[in-house]
Amino acid sequence: MQNLYKDYAQVIHNAELGCLEVIFSGFITFDELKEVIDYEFKMFTHFNLKKCVVNLRDITVYPQGGQEYIKNIWFPWVVAHGVKVIAIVVPDDVFAQMSMQEAHSVDAKPLTTKYFQNYTEALAWVQMNGVAVSL
Numbered sequence: 001m002q003n004l005y006k007d008y009a010q011v012i013h014n015a016e017l018g019c020l021e022v023i024f025s026g027f028i029t030f031d032e033l034k035e036v037i038d039y040e041f042k043m044f045t046h047f048n049l050k051k052c053v054v055n056l057r058d059i060t061v062y063p064q065g066g067q068e069y070i071k072n073i074w075f076p077w078v079v080a081h082g083v084k085v086i087a088i089v090v091p092d093d094v095f096a097q098m099s100m101q102e103a104h105s106v107d108a109k110p111l112t113t114k115y116f117q118n119y120t121e122a123l124a125w126v127q128m129n130g131v132a133v134s135l
Helices: 030-047 066-080 094-103 119-128
Strands: 009-014 019-026 051-059 085-089 112-116
Touching (some): 019 030, 051 119, 112 119
Parallel strands (some): 051 085
Antiparallel strands (some): 009 019
8 A cells, every 4th residue: 555645645654663654734625634534544454553643733724624523533433443552743833733632632542642742752752652563
């Protein structure tokens, strides 16, 4: 399965860390967000991934309906499919931070989620939180 590269997002299988890396940039429409999330689901399943880094540093805000989609579709899916560790790099933009906080205000146990200001630190944390994976 190939990585996804779009102007607004990248979905990358990091085989070295055994995780999925998702990098958003700029503005994204609701349909584009759904496309990226659907691809994430396929990558999680195909590679049996249990860890993920989501880089929201350069996103503007979630599109209309995006917060609810993340909260009601994405989080329940990753929990149901055994994802254990999520590192999230918070956006620089204050409005994007508020959008992210609303979308991520869920109780997603047993998922361990941690927020970072720095992408490198997020990757290091994911690496330190080893979960057995199949490559």
